[in-house]
Amino acid sequence: MLKRISVDQLALGMHIKEFCGSWMEHPFWRSAFVLNDPADLQAIRTSSIKEIWIDCSKGIDVAPEEKVVSLAESEAQVDAELAALARTTRDLRRVPAAAEFNRAARIVARSRQAVTSMFEEARLGRAVDTGGAQRLVEEISDSVTRNPGALISLARLKTADDYTYMHSVAVCALMVALARQMGIAPEETRSIGIAGLLHDLGKAQMPSEVLNKPGKLTDAEFAIIKSHPEAGYRMLCEGAAVDSIALDVVLHHHEKVDGSGYPERLQGDAISLYAKMGAVCDVYDAITSNRPYKAGWDPAESLRKMAEWSKGHFDPTVFQAFVKAIGIYPIGSLVRLSCGRLAVVVEQGEQSLLSPRVKVFFSTRANARIAPEVIDLARPGLASKIVNREDPAKWNFPDLQEIWSANT
Numbered sequence: 001m002l003k004r005i006s007v008d009q010l011a012l013g014m015h016i017k018e019f020c021g022s023w024m025e026h027p028f029w030r031s032a033f034v035l036n037d038p039a040d041l042q043a044i045r046t047s048s049i050k051e052i053w054i055d056c057s058k059g060i061d062v063a064p065e066e067k068v069v070s071l072a073e074s075e076a077q078v079d080a081e082l083a084a085l086a087r088t089t090r091d092l093r094r095v096p097a098a099a100e101f102n103r104a105a106r107i108v109a110r111s112r113q114a115v116t117s118m119f120e121e122a123r124l125g126r127a128v129d130t131g132g133a134q135r136l137v138e139e140i141s142d143s144v145t146r147n148p149g150a151l152i153s154l155a156r157l158k159t160a161d162d163y164t165y166m167h168s169v170a171v172c173a174l175m176v177a178l179a180r181q182m183g184i185a186p187e188e189t190r191s192i193g194i195a196g197l198l199h200d201l202g203k204a205q206m207p208s209e210v211l212n213k214p215g216k217l218t219d220a221e222f223a224i225i226k227s228h229p230e231a232g233y234r235m236l237c238e239g240a241a242v243d244s245i246a247l248d249v250v251l252h253h254h255e256k257v258d259g260s261g262y263p264e265r266l267q268g269d270a271i272s273l274y275a276k277m278g279a280v281c282d283v284y285d286a287i288t289s290n291r292p293y294k295a296g297w298d299p300a301e302s303l304r305k306m307a308e309w310s311k312g313h314f315d316p317t318v319f320q321a322f323v324k325a326i327g328i329y330p331i332g333s334l335v336r337l338s339c340g341r342l343a344v345v346v347e348q349g350e351q352s353l354l355s356p357r358v359k360v361f362f363s364t365r366a367n368a369r370i371a372p373e374v375i376d377l378a379r380p381g382l383a384s385k386i387v388n389r390e391d392p393a394k395w396n397f398p399d400l401q402e403i404w405s406a407n408t
Contacts, residue, residue, distance in 0.1 A: 001056045003068040007045050010052060012036060015059030019049050034059050093146065097331060097347045100150035101405060104143050108154050111136060111169040112162060115197070119165060122204035127239040130194065130246070137193035140169070141176045148177040149348055153331035156288050156296070157401060164203055164211065167285055172196035174281035174326070178318075181325035188245075192274060195249035199278055202232025202250065226262050229254055245274050253278035258312035276315040280306070280322045283313075299330035300345075300389040328353045332404050334390040334397075338383070340365045342390060344404040349378045354386065361403055362395075372403065 002017060010016075015034050035041055044052070054062075062068060114136055122128060143151040155170035175196030179189040203211055206228055210221045217225065233251040236242050252266065252275035259267030261279075271279075283306060289296045297305065303323060306314065327348040329335055334344055335358065343358035355378035363370050377385060392400055 002053055003056060003062065004051055004053050005062055005066075005068050006051055007049060009062050009066055009068075010035065010041060010044060010054075011060065011062075012038065012041060013060040015055045015057075017053040017055040019052055095146050097147050097150045097153075100143060100147040101154065103146075104151035104154050107139050107143050107151060108166075108169060111140065112165055115165045115168050116162070119201070119204045122201055122235055128198070128201065128236060130198075130236075130239060130243060133194045133197050134190065137172060137176070137190055137197060140173050140197075141190065141193055144173055144176045144180070148173075148180075148325065149327070149331040152177060152326065153299075154405065156285065156299075156332065157405075158289055163289060163291065164200065167289065168197050168200055170285040170289075171199055171278070171281045174285060174322075175277060177325045178277055178281060178322050181321045182318075191243050191245040192249075192277065194243050195246040195274060195278060196281060198232070198236065198246050199249050199253050199282060200228065200232065201235055202228035202230065205231045205235070226254075229263050248272050249274050249278040251275075253282050255279065256313045257315055260312065271315075273315075273318070276318045277322075280314050280318055284322070284326075295393070298333060298389065298392055299326075300328065300333035300335070301391065303328065303330070304389075324353065327356060329356055329386065329389070332401070334392050334395070334400065335386045336364070336388050336390050338385050338387050341370070341384075342395070343375070344400060346374060346404050349376075351378055358386075359403060362397075 012035055015032075017032055035044075118128065118133075140151065152170065152173045155166060155173055158166035158170075172193050173196075176189060176193045179192045184192065203225075206225060210217065210224050213221065229251050233247060236247055236250060252264070252271060255261035255264065255266045255271045255275055256279070257268055257271065257276070259265050284302060287297050287305070288299050288302045296302075303326075306319065307323075327345070329345045331345050331347070334342065336342055337358070337360065340363065341360045342362040342364060343360040345356045346359050347357035349355040349357065355376075357374060357376045357378075359372050359374050361369060361372045375382070375384065397403070
């Protein structure tokens with residue numbers, strides 16, 4: 001029998017059937033389990049969740065005198081809420097990156113918590129709740145629809161400690177943006193997003209001292225890390241309602257078109273479109289992110305390096321679509337303008353990949369900061385244009401991230 005109770009009535013031994021409210025508001029990747037750990041009970045009570053459904057047939061019941069909401073009462077309330085919801089629509093209007101940054105930042109923060117929980121569950125040997133992944137991907141996909149650059153660029157800002165978790169979020173967003181660029185149908189795009197979110201799940205079973213090693217791996221350590229695709233594949237197969245696209249990407253996102261990848265050394269058309277997409281998105285986020293042993297490369301420079309590798313590593317058609325999806329100068333790229341000023345890219349141009357919106361902030365002629373100003377390089381009559389990308393390490397601007405991520 002199902003009963004809806006307040007979190008104050010929750011007790012150890014109860015079987016939690018479902019959390020009332022947004023899945024992203026509670027601290028657990030899974031939503032159906034017997035509550036046995038006092039730490040889990042405390043985590044629920046300190047979260048924003050106020051009510052929970054319990055299944056009395058699978059766990060202890062509330063005391064007879066305590067008030068609970070019956071299923072019929074709840075269904076009547078839900079019907080009323082659904083009727084109200086039917087009169088509204090999700091906000092999927094295209095907006096500037098500056099307008100999406102705050103919303104994207106909240107999604108990134110909640111995603112980090114959810115994916116961390118997912119990896120902890122996997123580390124403990126519990127089955128992965130792909131239903132939870134679907135809801136998270138929808139939130140990410142909606143943000144990418146409103147503006148692909150906002151969440152993708154924010155997800156790139158990760159610390160060494162949360163790299164594994166935030167890398168999954170970033171690859172998810174990149175996969176969704178790439179799928180949209182390639183004209184893939186919405187239902188298939190959601191599955192591709194789920195694949196991106198789960199692609200590194202096998203790292204949950206890798207030894208932490210190897211996974212987080214701050215230096216170069218030995219051959220033996222690299223062999224351990226190379227086992228993560230197969231580990232993730234096995235973990236997904238043990239769950240219910242496994243998405244076939246996710247299974248494919250988890251197992252094959254390190255394959256290369258020239259056959260030099262792993263774990264199966266597939267080449268060319270033997271690699272699926274989805275795995276080819278996963279390979280591009282995985283590498284881009286990896287090389288643009290700060291790691292314990294090196295700083296991430298500038299986004300524009302990263303694309304240049306990937307273009308050099310693309311003949312043997314990536315599928316050319318997929319890579320070209322990826323460049324179109326994020327721009328030749330992705331958000332956060334440091335560029336020099338023909339007028340001698342330095343600027344950072346804050347928005348992709350709607351008409352041309354060569355003419356983004358940039359925020360100028362430094363004069364190379366005066367060798368001094370200037371008042372930040374946003375300029376649309378596609379504006380008719382504007383003489384300034386990008387003449388080349390710049391290496392952020394050369395200029396050592398300590399606040400470069402703050403410059404492009406601040407609301408404009």
